[in-house]
Amino acid sequence: MGMRVIAIDGGDAKRDLCLSLGAERFIDFTTCSDITSEIMKITTYGAHGVIVFAATKAGYEQAPNLLRPNGTMVCVGLPKDSSIIAGASPILMCLKRLNVVGSVTGTLKDVEEVSVILAS
DSSP, X not given: OOOOOEEEEOSHXXXXXXXXXXXXXXXXXXXXXXXXXXXXXXHSSOEEEEEEOSOSHHHHHHGGGGEEEEEEEEEOSOOSOTTOSOSSOHHHHHHXXXXXXXXXXXXXXXXXXXXXXXXX
């Protein structure tokens, strides 16, 4: 069985794009009042993995809550607030045995430019 993808984004254009690219389900954060409950309805125990592309505090706060025990959160989006690692409390991180990993995107020059902006 291949990877089953649930995309979370906002708007009809993003829904159409995500579904055309192979997402099995789409959750519109602009209209869904409880994304965590919706993920649990679809998956029962939570997602095996969450990739945070959005460079927002909200994305990082929400992601750990969408994971099942032993789930992995991959950090891709680089928020301006450099203090954000994972929005979950340490107790949630420990009880669910969550993994948090980073993934560098773009070129080394892109990463250096973002680092300079974050340090400013």
